[in-house]
Amino acid sequence: MTTVSVGTLVAEVQGDGFPIVMMHGLGGTSNLFHPQLAVLGSYRVIRVDLPGAGRSPRPLEPLSMEAMTSAVVTAMRSLGVARAHLVGHSMGTIVCQRIAADEPGLVASLALFGALPEPADATREALPKRAKLARSGGISEVADQIVANGLSAQTRETNPAAVAYVRESIMRQDPESYAQSCEALAKVRAIDLRLIDAPTLLATGDADTVNPVSVAQAMTDKIKGAALRTMDRCGHWSTIEKVQECNQLLADFLRRVDR
Amino acid sequence: MRVATFSISGERRVGLVDLDNETVAPFDLPIERAASGLLALIDRNGAGLPGALSPIPLSRVSLEAPIPVPRRNIFCVGKNYYEHAHEFSKSGFDSSAAAGAVPKNPIIFSKVPETVVANHAEVIIDKTVSTAIDYEAELAVIIGKSGRGIARENAFDHVWGYTMVNDVTARDLQGRYSQWLIGKSQDTFCPMGPWAVTKDELDLDNAAIRCFVNGELRQNSKIALLIFDIPTIIATLSEGLTLYPGDIIATGTPAGVGIGFDPPKYLKGGDVVRVEIDGIGALENRFAERAS
Numbered sequence: 001m002t003t004v005s006v007g008t009l010v011a012e013v014q015g016d017g018f019p020i021v022m023m024h025g026l027g028g029t030s031n032l033f034h035p036q037l038a039v040l041g042s043y044r045v046i047r048v049d050l051p052g053a054g055r056s057p058r059p060l061e062p063l064s065m066e067a068m069t070s071a072v073v074t075a076m077r078s079l080g081v082a083r084a085h086l087v088g089h090s091m092g093t094i095v096c097q098r099i100a101a102d103e104p105g106l107v108a109s110l111a112l113f114g115a116l117p118e119p120a121d122a123t124r125e126a127l128p129k130r131a132k133l134a135r136s137g138g139i140s141e142v143a144d145q146i147v148a149n150g151l152s153a154q155t156r157e158t159n160p161a162a163v164a165y166v167r168e169s170i171m172r173q174d175p176e177s178y179a180q181s182c183e184a185l186a187k188v189r190a191i192d193l194r195l196i197d198a199p200t201l202l203a204t205g206d207a208d209t210v211n212p213v214s215v216a217q218a219m220t221d222k223i224k225g226a227a228l229r230t231m232d233r234c235g236h237w238s239t240i241e242k243v244q245e246c247n248q249l250l251a252d253f254l255r256r257v258d259r
Numbered sequence: 260m261r262v263a264t265f266s267i268s269g270e271r272r273v274g275l276v277d278l279d280n281e282t283v284a285p286f287d288l289p290i291e292r293a294a295s296g297l298l299a300l301i302d303r304n305g306a307g308l309p310g311a312l313s314p315i316p317l318s319r320v321s322l323e324a325p326i327p328v329p330r331r332n333i334f335c336v337g338k339n340y341y342e343h344a345h346e347f348s349k350s351g352f353d354s355s356a357a358a359g360a361v362p363k364n365p366i367i368f369s370k371v372p373e374t375v376v377a378n379h380a381e382v383i384i385d386k387t388v389s390t391a392i393d394y395e396a397e398l399a400v401i402i403g404k405s406g407r408g409i410a411r412e413n414a415f416d417h418v419w420g421y422t423m424v425n426d427v428t429a430r431d432l433q434g435r436y437s438q439w440l441i442g443k444s445q446d447t448f449c450p451m452g453p454w455a456v457t458k459d460e461l462d463l464d465n466a467a468i469r470c471f472v473n474g475e476l477r478q479n480s481k482i483a484l485l486i487f488d489i490p491t492i493i494a495t496l497s498e499g500l501t502l503y504p505g506d507i508i509a510t511g512t513p514a515g516v517g518i519g520f521d522p523p524k525y526l527k528g529g530d531v532v533r534v535e536i537d538g539i540g541a542l543e544n545r546f547a548e549r550a551s
Contacts, residue, residue, distance in 0.1 A: 098313075188313075189284070189311065189312060189313045189314075190287070190310075190312050190313060191312055191313040192267075192272070192285045192287075192312045192313070194268075194270060194290070195267065195315075197268065
């Protein structure tokens with residue numbers, strides 16, 4: 001595994017083969033997809049820290065979904081990636097959707113975990129409050145709220161390492177960058193999903209209350225040929241909560257689109 | 260509000276145009292609804308606008324006529340600017356000239372819906388049918404609410420907004436037949452667009468209307484100089500004929516059409532005609548001769 005700095009992003013790059021680019025969500029880092037490496041041995045896996053997240057610096061301009069998208073596209077080009085499978089989680093799926101609609105030639109397929117097209121109205125209103133809390137020294141409180149709401153009951157009861165990972169991932173973010181990411185997400189308007197013509201998998205936990213199955217179902221109805229899979233007793237942080245299920249779905253999907 | 264009908268990836272959409280950013284934000288409409296273009300919005304009957312999706316650069320889309328196939332013929336008003344009424348009645352093609360240059364009541368004719376083509380689409384000149392093809396820049400009214408017996412003072416309640424048309428005309432056919440329909444309804448003879456605007460976007464008292472042929476200014480007037488204004492046209496038409504949402508009324512053309520010149524300046528293959536109205540935009544179409 002190599003840590004590279006490419007343009008404004010830091011990314012983990014591992015392996016050789018057809019490229020896969022993985023984009024975490026709000027409060028995540030490249031580590032969110034660490035468990036998936038187990039089934040991606042035959043690919044060149046590029047896991048980015050989105051602008052302002054993890055080790056990627058916060059740009060001078062306030063964060064926006066457009067800037068995140070163009071940072072990833074620029075990074076792909078700098079790494080010589082002409083075409084890749086894109087994998088996203090939560091807010092990262094919005095980046096995936098935008099690249100697929102704007103630069104269809106770059107995208108071989110989309111695998112979207114806990115996907116959303118845009119925040120629901122209630123979330124749009126809640127995100128600025130969360131930004132304020134993060135800025136005022138309360139990012140660990142934010143982390144506690146995410147753990148309480150974002151993980152399934154089963155995960156919270158039986159998988160303390162997953163709980164700890166999610167809490168750590170959020171509380172160790174740069175508070176200002178996290179706040180700006182919240183604000184950027186609050187401004188997102190859905191793209192026209194019918195512009196996506198790459199093969200698409202949506203995978204959502206049946207206990208995901210952040211971006212529930214109904215949201216993924218509505219997206220599946222709009223994306224040509226998209227397939228929706230749900231995971232039992234899985235909350236929003238599926239790649240961490242349900243490693244076996246996610247890996248199986250991802251491996252099966254990639255096998256099908258690579259054929 | 261500026262609403263365009265457009266296609267991207269072979270599918271039709273309706274969206275909000277943002278001229279500052281050169282983008283169009285598609286409305287979140289099912290494909291089968293968006294297929295009717297602007298009608299998909301007009302038909303919502305006060306249900307409000309659907310949500311708009313993330314904007315797409317205008318450079319990525321192909322504009323279509325705001326209402327690609329109107330449900331009914333396009334209503335048109337003849338001789339509705341004074342100077343044009345005089346130039347046309349002197350041209351020898353005016354089958355209504357005997358009644359005087361300036362009509363006492365609006366002259367209403369129509370074009371069939373299939374004449375409509377988009378901004379930048381080619382208008383076809385078929386020389387085996389007509390060699391006297393002329394342009395007519397016009398403001399078109401789009402009806403938003405149905406009505407019969409609409410009073411002048413209520414007319415604007417029934418208006419959704421406006422677009423532009425080039426009421427292309429085969430003058431020889433217009434003169435040969437006392438009804439103008441054939442000369443006005445040749446295939447591709449109704450360029451419309453480039454988009455539609457809601458009625459609040461247009462300043463009827465001050466907006467200018469212009470037409471250029473190959474960059475040369477030919478028509479230049481003001482919408483306020485209409486002989487029969489929009490309320491009069493709507494009241495006249497709707498007296499015993501119900502107007503429906505999505506109906507289109509082309510309000511007439513000012514002086515400066517091809518037959519206003521001596522000798523007449525007819526259009527030929529390769530000519531580019533550009534219609535402009537302040538507050539709407541520009542509608543530009545190239546004319547091409549039909550390969551025989």
